[in-house]
Amino acid sequence: MNELKILALDTATEACSAALQVGESVYARWEEAPRDHTKKILPMVQALLDEAGITLSELDAIAFGRGPGSFTGVRIGVGVAQGLAFGAGVPLIGISTLAAMAQGAYRLDGAERVVSAIDARMGEIYLGRYLLQDGLMVLDGEEQVTGPEAVAQAETLSGLWFSTGTGFETYADLLSGLADELRPCPAARLPAAQDMLPLAKAAWLAGSAVAPEQATPVYLRDKVTWKKLPGRE
Known part of the structure; x- marks a missing residue:
């Protein structure tokens, strides 16, 4: 059986990253570059292909960060992935940004129960809970966009949970009581x-x-609600 070859790319948040798996070998690039996604993502992809010694047409699939995240960042990721996939004649796989963060907490800290939260601006967060099953983070419930105060008022999660994401940095005080024990990653x-x-x-x-x-x-978030100036409602 031929080795499975999957390229992954993500530009949905301040981070810009690409990774390539060829069989059991993994090649990766990551950089925090909030305004340079369009400049950096394609060179990252090419560097990975060169390092692995393969071409786009040899891939089995391309995975992309489907969101949630920055509207512009998500669109860039989808657009780049589609362009590469059309050119290579390969299918696409959309991966949740929140799930990828939870999977990262497992890889880096051995976390088995993770709450991922991204600052969604305008006083809201993107939130998802994940449980480890057979080495993979699986969504528990639904991903949502909500105010942090609504999360804080919800039922407390029992036991130890790991927390990760910019949502916890922005609303640390409000979200600190989300679980019996919340360990940052x-x-x-x-x-x-x-x-x-x-x-x-x-x-x-x-x-x-x-x-x-x-x-x-x-x-x-289906629509953006702008705060209007007084007298312009």
């Missing part, structure tokens, strides 16, 4: 394409890859 505060690879491999084996034109972003 700052190393996974932003998603990394490397942590999308095991999730993408599982999706590929499950037959969940889609044609490039069917790839869709996940914003969670």
